[in-house]
Structures are given as structure tokens and as C-alpha cells.
Amino acid sequence: MQKIVAGLVLWMGSLPAFSQFNDTTHHYLNYVSTGTINKTNEGSSYVLNNALRFSISKREYTFNTTNSWIYGKSLSNLSNNDFFSALDGNLYKTLEHFYYWGLASYEKSFSLKINHRLQAGVGVGYSVFDVEKLRVVLSDGILYERSDLYDLPEEGTNRYDVFRNSFRLKFRAVIREVIVIEGTDFLQHALSDRKDYIVKSSTSLSIKLKKGLSVTGSIVYNKLSKTRRENLLVTYGLTYEKYF
Incomplete structure (x- = not known):
């Protein structure tokens, strides 16, 4: 076992450095494909x-x-058919470590019983740590949301507009330029009803195999109090990334 650990340490230390943003590198592309498959005598499942x-x-x-x-x-029963798309931007013309952010997103989710959900908002953020190998960011702001949820028999049609406070924790840590741990966590409470909230959490661990290619394990958790639904996904697979 000691020989194996020592070999891994030497291997990690011998790998070359990987690209990051710099004065000439301004673009980043990242594609992640992960999943799980389970097959038994009674049937199979996959995500x-x-x-x-x-x-x-x-x-x-x-x-x-x-x-x-x-x-x-x-x-053979559908468990997930969940789509999410977002555009966001940060403006750094402010005090050191502070920035302004804007966000617009669209989501639909079978597992959370969301027909459609649109969110848009603005806020401020603060970089607690902002060095090459460790970034921790806190942000807060106000979102406007328009939702169309699956109809609930006891509540009737569930279409509504609401303003939410959106708090986010985002982090990224790089260990010996080989291991990358990163995640994003959201807590979004409705301003008019504290019992109406959304929780989103995504954390991944990647080990670089070679430049641009990593093996990745991820944990994704979502909860929507309005529909009393939640999901937890633990998956593994590959990540491709490119700085240019």
C-alpha cells in the first residue's frame, strides 16, 4: 500500500501544468458527461x-x-427529464474583491414537477479567496421568477410570479494541478413566504488524466418546497475542458 501511495504522489507531481485564464487566454469550454446504470433480475435503471x-x-x-x-x-418508468439553461455575467468595476452580477435562467424538470420556470435578477458578490488554486465566492441578490408547476389536485393550477432572495456559495480548489474540487450552492427564499424556497447544490471532484481530459464524480441535489419534491444524483464519468 505504501508503494502504491508513493507511486501516485510521484505520478501527480510529474504531470504538466494545465492552462488557466491569462492575458491571452479569455475563453473556456467545459463539457461533462456522467451517469449511473443499475441492472438486476427485476429490471434496470439509469441516469x-x-x-x-x-x-x-x-x-x-x-x-x-x-x-x-x-x-x-x-x-421502465421515467424518473428524470430535467433541462436547465442559464446566462450570467459579472462586472468588476467596483471595490476590490466586490462585483455586480446579473442572471437569467430557464428550467423544466420532470423530477421536481416544473413545467416551466424563468428567473432573472441582479445582485452583488464578494471574493473571499481569489488566488489561482483557491476561489471562494459569496453572492446575494434579488430574482424575479415566473413559474408554471405541475398541477396539484389539492391546490389547483400552480402558476405564479414571485420575487426571491438568492444567496450563493461558489468554490473551486486545485490540488497539485491534478485534482479539482468545485461546487455551487444556492438558497432562494420567496420574499413573501419563507416556506417557499428552492435549494440547489452541485459538487464535483475531477482528476486530470491528461491535458483537457478528466475523470469526474459529481453530486447534485435539488429541492423545491412548492411541489414538495427533491432529487439527489450521484454520478461519475468524463470531463473535457479547453482554454483558448
Whole structure:
């Protein structure tokens, strides 16, 4: 066991450095494909999680677009058909470590019983740590939301507009330029009803195999109090990324 651990340490230390944003590199492309498959005598189940992210980073601003699709079946019954797309940007013309952000997103989810949900808002953020190998960011702001949820027999049609407070924790840690741990966590309470809230959490661990390619494990958790639905996905697969 000691020889194996020592070999892994030497291997990690021998790998070359990987690209990051710099004065000439302003674009970033990231594609993640993960999933799980389970087959027994009684039947089979599977979940596939695909996500595509593109970023433009300059000294004064950043622009990001994120798209994800989760699809799954359990014993031939649909369990997930969840789509999420978002555009967001940060403006850094403010005090050191502070920035302004704007967001617009669209979501539909079979597992959370969301027909359609649109969100748009603005706020401020603060970089608690902002060095090459460790970034921790806190942000808060106000979102306007228009939702069309699956109809609930006891409540009737569930279409409504609401303003929410959106708090976010975002982090990224790089260990020896080989292991990357990153995640984003949201808590969004309705301003008019504290019992109406949304929880989103996504955390991943990636180990770089070679430049641009990593093996990745991820945990995704979502909860929507309005429909009393939640999901938890633990998946593994591959990540491709490119700085240019």
C-alpha cells in the first residue's frame, strides 16, 4: 500500500501544468458527461447527466452560459427529464474583491414537477479567496421568477410570479494541478413566504488524466418546497475542458 501511495504522489507531481485564464487566454469550454446504470433480475435503471459550459473572462467582466440535461428511467418508468439553461455575467468595476452580477435562467424538470420556470435578477458578490488554486465566492441578490408547476389536485393550477432572495456559495480548489474540487450552492427564499424556497447544490471532484481530459464524480441535489419534491444524483464519468 505504501508503494502504491508513493507511486501516485510521484505520478501527480510529474504531470504538466494545465492552462488557466491569462492575458491571452479569455475563453473556456467545459463539457461533462456522467451517469449511473443499475441492472438486476427485476429490471434496470439509469441516469445520464450532460452539461456544457462556456465562459469569456476579461479583466473588467466575465460572461458565462451553462446548459444541462438529466435523463433517467427506473424499471421502465421515467424518473428524470430535467433541462436547465442559464446566462450570467459579472462586472468588476467596483471595490476590490466586490462585483455586480446579473442572471437569467430557464428550467423544466420532470423530477421536481416544473413545467416551466424563468428567473432573472441582479445582485452583488464578494471574493473571499481569489488566488489561482483557491476561489471562494459569496453572492446575494434579488430574482424575479415566473413559474408554471405541475398541477396539484389539492391546490389547483400552480402558476405564479414571485420575487426571491438568492444567496450563493461558489468554490473551486486545485490540488497539485491534478485534482479539482468545485461546487455551487444556492438558497432562494420567496420574499413573501419563507416556506417557499428552492435549494440547489452541485459538487464535483475531477482528476486530470491528461491535458483537457478528466475523470469526474459529481453530486447534485435539488429541492423545491412548492411541489414538495427533491432529487439527489450521484454520478461519475468524463470531463473535457479547453482554454483558448
